[in-house]
Amino acid sequence: xxxxxxxxxxxxxxxxxxxxxxxxxxxxxxxxxxxxxxxxxxxxxxxxxxxxxxxxxxxxxxxxxxxxxxxxxxxxxxxxxxxxxxxxxxxxxxxxxxxxxxxxxxxxxxxxxxxxxxxxxxxxxxxxxxxxxxxxxxxxxxxxxxxxxxxxxxxxxxxxxxxxxxxxxxxxxxxxxxxxxxxxxxxxxxxxxxxxxxxxxxxxxxxxxxxxxxxxxxxxxxxxxxxxxxxxxxxxxxxxxxxxxxxxxxxxxxxxxxxxxxxxxxxxxxxxxxxxxxxxxxxxxxxxxxxxxxxxxxxxxxxxxxxxxxxxxxxxxxxxxxxxxxxxxxxxxxxxxxxxxxxxxxxxxxxxxxxxxxxxxxxxxxxxxxxxxxxxxxxxxxxxxxxxxxxxxxxxxxxxxxxxxxxxxxxxxxxxxxxxxxxxxxxxxxxxxxxxxxxxxxxxxxxxxxxxxxxxxxxxxxxxxxxxxxxxx
Amino acid sequence: xxxxxxxxxxxxxxxxxxxxxxxxxxxxxxxxxxxxxxxxxxxxxxxxxxxxxxxxxxxxxxxxxxxxxxxxxxxxxxxxxxxxxxxxxxxxxxxxxxxxxxxxxxxxxxxxxxxxxxxxxxxxxxxxxx
Numbered sequence: 306x307x308x309x310x311x312x313x314x315x316x317x318x319x320x321x322x323x324x325x326x327x328x329x330x331x332x333x334x335x336x337x338x339x340x341x342x343x344x345x346x347x348x349x350x351x352x353x354x355x356x357x358x359x360x361x362x363x364x365x366x367x368x369x370x371x372x373x374x375x376x377x378x379x380x381x382x383x384x385x386x387x388x389x390x391x392x393x394x395x396x397x398x399x400x401x402x403x404x405x406x407x408x409x410x411x412x413x414x415x416x417x418x419x420x421x422x423x424x425x426x427x428x429x430x431x432x433x434x435x436x437x438x439x440x441x442x443x444x445x446x447x448x449x450x451x452x453x454x455x456x457x458x459x460x461x462x463x464x465x466x467x468x469x470x471x472x473x474x475x476x477x478x479x480x481x482x483x484x485x486x487x488x489x490x491x492x493x494x495x496x497x498x499x500x501x502x503x504x505x506x507x508x509x510x511x512x513x514x515x516x517x518x519x520x521x522x523x524x525x526x527x528x529x530x531x532x533x534x535x536x537x538x539x540x541x542x543x544x545x546x547x548x549x550x551x552x553x554x555x556x557x558x559x560x561x562x563x564x565x566x567x568x569x570x571x572x573x574x575x576x577x578x579x580x581x582x583x584x585x586x587x588x589x590x591x592x593x594x595x596x597x598x599x600x601x602x603x604x605x606x607x608x609x610x611x612x613x614x615x616x617x618x619x620x621x622x623x624x625x626x627x628x629x630x631x632x633x634x635x636x637x638x639x640x641x642x643x644x645x646x647x648x649x650x651x652x653x654x655x656x657x658x659x660x661x662x663x664x665x666x667x668x669x670x671x672x673x674x675x676x677x678x679x680x681x682x683x684x685x686x687x688x689x690x691x692x693x694x695x696x697x698x699x700x701x702x703x704x705x706x707x708x709x710x711x712x713x714x715x716x717x718x719x720x721x722x723x724x725x726x727x728x729x730x731x732x733x734x735x736x737x738x739x740x741x742x743x744x745x746x747x748x749x750x751x752x753x754x755x756x757x758x759x760x761x762x763x764x765x766x767x768x769x770x771x772x773x774x775x776x777x778x
Numbered sequence: 779x780x781x782x783x784x785x786x787x788x789x790x791x792x793x794x795x796x797x798x799x800x801x802x803x804x805x806x807x808x809x810x811x812x813x814x815x816x817x818x819x820x821x822x823x824x825x826x827x828x829x830x831x832x833x834x835x836x837x838x839x840x841x842x843x844x845x846x847x848x849x850x851x852x853x854x855x856x857x858x859x860x861x862x863x864x865x866x867x868x869x870x871x872x873x874x875x876x877x878x879x880x881x882x883x884x885x886x887x888x889x890x891x892x893x894x895x896x897x898x899x900x901x902x903x904x905x906x907x908x
Contacts, residue, residue: 534803591860592789595882599795602885607802615798622791 310605327372327448328352328443332362332388333406336382338430342375342406345434349442352441359383363391366398372448373441378407378419380732402444404428404437427762471545474558475517479503483560491545491568493537504564509534509542517562521551532569590633600626657684781896782806786816786840787829795849796827798893799866799885814839825895828875830859830866838866841873850874854895858883877899 329351331342339355346353354369356362359382362374374392385405387701405419408430426440438567440757460693465472471479471488473496481504491535492507505514512533520531521742530548537543545566552561608616658680783805785796788813808823808853811817813835816828830837837857844850851874859866860881867878878893880890 336901588860591881592792595860596791596795598882599799599885603795603802606885607798610802611798618794619798620796626791639866751896 310544326351327452328369328444329355329445330354330356330362330369330374331370332356332359332374332380332385333377334358335377338377342437344722345432345437346375346441349438349445351445359385359388359391359431362388366392366395366401371398371401371445374401374403375437375441376403376405378405378412378415379409386418386422389419389424393423399423402426402447404440404444406430406432471564471568473504473564473566475504475549475564476563477517477560477562479505479517481506482558487568490564491543491566492535493541495538507535509536515547515549517549517564518546519553520549521562530565530567535566543568545569586637590630593630593633597627597630627731652687654685655688658682660686660688780806781803781820781824782808784808784810784819784823786810786813786814786826786832786837787814788832791831791901792829796888796899799888800827803889803892807891811839816840817843819843820853823853825892826853826855827858827892828855830857830870838869838873841870841875842886845874851876854898856891856895 329346329349331339331346331353332355333339333342334357336357339357343353343355351372354371356365359380363383365371366374376385376388381771383391385407389403389405392401392403402425402467403423404426405422405424405429407415407419408741411429416427417545425444428437428440437739465483466485469487471485471491473484475481475490477732481496484492484494489495494502495509496502515531515533522559530546533545533547535545540702546569548565549562550565552558552563554560600623602625604611604616604619611619661678661680665678781804783800784802785793785807786809787793787796788811793809793811797809801807808819810819813832816826817835817840820826828837828840832840837859841850841855841857844853844855851853855874857870857875857878858881859878870878876892879891883891
C-alpha cells in the first residue's frame with residue numbers, strides 16, 4: 306500500500322497551527338482499519354498520512370513532520386513495538402507521541418511492553434472514535450504549542466542576532482553566554498558559549514564595574530542606563546549606554562541577564578566637537594571684541610590727546626574688526642539655521658582641486674611655510690557654492706561631503722599634483738592657519754559639509770617642503 | 779624715567795590698541811609680530827606683554843625659551859590671551875610668566891597690572907580680565 310496524505314477540512318477541526326495543519330500518521334496493515342481510523346480522525350481537520358507497514362511508517366516519518374502516530378501492534382514484518390523502537394532511536398522522531406492500537410494483545414504484559422516502547426497510550430479495538438479523537442486532539446494541540454514555542458524562540462533568536470544594538474546573555478556571575486553581531490562589532494570580540502569571557506572584559510577597567518542587579522532593577526521602573534567605555538582587545542575605545550533585564554529562568558538557561566548596549570560613540574564625538582567648537586568660537590570672537598572695546602574706550606577717553614593719524618588708524622581698526630565680528634556672527638547664525646533645517650543649502654558638485662586652492666588662498670600659510678595638497682583630478686565634493694561670506698566661522702565648523710568620482714574609485718590614475726605655495730601676503734587674513742584649516746576645506750564660499758570617504762591619514766616631512774598632512778581618497 | 783615695553787602680538791589692530799593705550803600712559807612701546815622676532819628684542823625692555831596664540835612660535839614657546847635662557851622671571855612677562863583654559867594659565871605661570879591676563883581686559887586695568895609688574899609687586903595668583 307502506498308502512503309498517502311488526506312486533507313480533511315471542517316468537522317470538529319482544532320485551531321490550525323501556525324505552520325499549517327499537523328500531520329497524523331496512522332499505521333495499520335489492514336486497509337479497512339486505516340479507513341476506519343481516517344473516518345474517526347477526519348473531524349479534527351488535520352493532515353492524515355496512511356502507512357500500511359512499519360517500514361512504510363518509518364519512510365513517511367523521514368519525509369513528513371508528524372504530530373502523533375497511531376500504530377497497530379500486530380503487523381507483518383516490523384510489528385508495532387519494533388517500529389516504535391526505531392522511531393525512538395531517531396533524534397528527529399523520538400519525541401513524537403505514539404498511541405498503540407491492538408485487537409489481540411490486550412494482556413498486561415503487552416500493554417506494559419507498549420508503554421516501555423515509548424507509547425503514550427495503549428488502546429484496544431474496537432475503539433470508540435470519540436475517545437480516540439479526543440486523545441489525538443490533545444497531542445495535536447501539544448504539537449501546535451511546541452511549534453508556536455519554536456517559532457517564538459526563532460523570532461527571539463533572530464531579533465537578538467540582528468538587533469542594531471548590542472545584546473548579550475550574561476549569567477549571574479557575569480559570564481557572557483552569548484552575544485549578537487552588533488555587540489561583537491562594538492567590542493571587537495567574538496563571543497563563544499564557553500563562558501570564559503566575562504562582561505567586565507568589555508569595559509574600561511578604570512571605570513566603576515557594572516552592577517547588573519542594580520542596573521536591571523533600575524530598568525524595571527523605566528530605563529536608566531549606565532554609560533560606560535568599551536575597550537576592545539585592539540584598544541579601540543567606544544562609548545555605550547548599558548541597560549540590563551533580569552530573566553528569572555529559561556528552558557535551557559538558568560536565571561540570567563540580557564544586557565543591552567547602545568553605541569553612543571558618535572554622539573560623544575559630536576558633544577566633544579560642540580564643546581571644542583564653542584571654545585574656538587568664543588576664542589575667535591574675543592579678539593575682535595577686545596580690539597573694538599579697547600579702541601572705542603581709547604577714542605572716548607583720549608581722543609583729544611591723540612594725533613589725527615592715530616585716530617584714523619583707530620577708526621580703520623574699528624571698522625575692520627567690527628566687520629570681522631559681524632561675519633563671524635553671521636556664520637554662526639548660518640550654522641544655527643543649518644542645524645535647525647531653516648537654512649537652504651544647495652549642494653552641488655564642485656571640483657575639489659579648485660575648492661582647495663580657494664581654501665589656501667583664503668587662509669594662507671604662515672611665513673616661510675608651504676601647503677602641499679595632492680588631489681585626484683576628478684575628485685568632486687558636494688558643497689554649497691553660495692554664501693559669499695568673506696570670513697569663515699571656524700575650521701571645526703566646516704564640513705565637506707566628499708564623493709568618490711563615479712566609476713573611477715579612488716585610484717591614483719589621473720592624479721595630478723596641485724601645489725599651492727602661498728606666502729602670507731594679504732593683511733586681511735589675520736588668523737594663524739592650522740593643519741585642520743586645510744583639511745576642513747575652510748572655504749570662503751561659506752559653510753561646506755565634509756565627510757571623508759575611505760580616507761587614510763598621511764603625514765610626512767620632506768626637506769625644504771615642510772610638514773605634510775593629508776588624507777588619501 | 780620712561781619704561782620700555784615690548785608688545786608681542788600677531789594681530790596688527792591689537793598691537794595698535796596696546797601701543798596707543800600704553801603709549802598714552804607714558805610707556806615707550808616696541809612691537810614684535812612673531813615669537814621669533816620677540817626673542818631678539820628683549821635688550822633694554824622693562825616689561826613684556828606676550829600674546830599666547832602667535833603664528834609659528836607660540837607665546838608659550840617664547841616663554842619657555844626665555845625661561846631656559848634665564849630672561850624670566852627677571853624680566854616681567856604678562857601673558858595676554860583670548861584662550862582662558864586653566865591648563866594654559868598653569869603652564870604659563872610655571873614657565874615664569876608673572877601674570878596671565880585674559881582678553882578682553884579694560885585699558886586701565888591693563889595699565890595697573892603693568893605698573894604693578896614694574897614696581898615688583900608680588901605676583902598675583904588670580905588671572906585678571908573678564
